[in-house]
């Protein structure tokens with residue numbers, strides 16, 4: 352089971368959309384995927400329609416360290432979710448006041464290791480105990496980065512600080528994994544490659560190699576918003592290329608392959624029927 356946490360030290364950059372769509376394409380490739388909504392604002396929880404709604408959600412998973420009655424099923428085959436059930440943000444205080452609070456999620460997830468190939472955790476765009484717990488539970492992290500040089504620099508500063516602050520978690524058996532940055536919402540007018548190169552230069556040394564920037568770039572495209580409105584993974588919604596622009600199917604396929612390079616070739620023919628071009 353591979354555990355991935357989608358983080359950023361800033362809000363509104365595309366974390367939830369990215370989490371939902373990576374989960375959607377991996378599930379359509381036949382992998383068993385568990386989404387975890389670790390944002391008190393439950394956007395991921397309502398992203399896809401549910402087939403079966405569990406009685407409990409993340410609070411129960413963390414506090415009882417038991418996976419019973421916490422996993423809901425979406426209407427997408429192979430795609431389950433632990434819903435966010437903490438609108439008042441009480442879980443944050445519980446984690447802070449509990450001796451093993453920040454490693455509890457990591458521990459709780461060992462109970463579902465046999466049931467899933469991937470766990471994808473969405474987080475709030477702000478530093479705090481719940482974000483720490485989700486980062487500590489992950490094998491690696493993914494971060495959407497706005498393609499402007501100032502935001503990109505802020506990304507490097509914020510992310511390096513987060514990784515440094517969490518370094519002592521290694522002594523609690525929860526070493527912090529590497530982070531993959533994805534240039535996100537790129538407009539045709541900006542040169543993503545130049546920004547990526549600059550980011551690589553700025554991030555590599557201060558992060559001691561922990562931050563890498565992926566080659567796949569996610570465009571700023573209306574399909575991502577429309578697919579969310581239709582409660583669908585974007586690769587099902589936008590499957591054919593229009594002129595030069597790659598389809599969301601091609602983009603998400605390339606991203607999945609780059610994130611998890613050892614996956615057998617993710618060819619479109621291997622997709623679930625609903626998602627085939």
Ligand SMILES: Nc1ncnc2c1ncn2[C@@H]1O[C@H](COP(=O)(O)OP(=O)(O)OP(=O)(O)O)[C@@H](O)[C@H]1O
Pocket residue numbers: 361362363364365366367368369390394474475476535536569570571572573575576579
């Ligand atoms: N590739 C894209 N192209 C265009 N719009 C996008 C794209 N991805 C996401 N959006 C839109 O950007 C907005 C913010 O996205 P999202 O909710 O995923 O960000 P977030 O990082 O999860 O925000 P928050 O920090 O509030 O949780 C949404 O309205 C979403 O539909």
Ligand SMILES: [Mg+2]
Pocket residue numbers: 366367368390394395473474
């Ligand atoms: Mg979000």
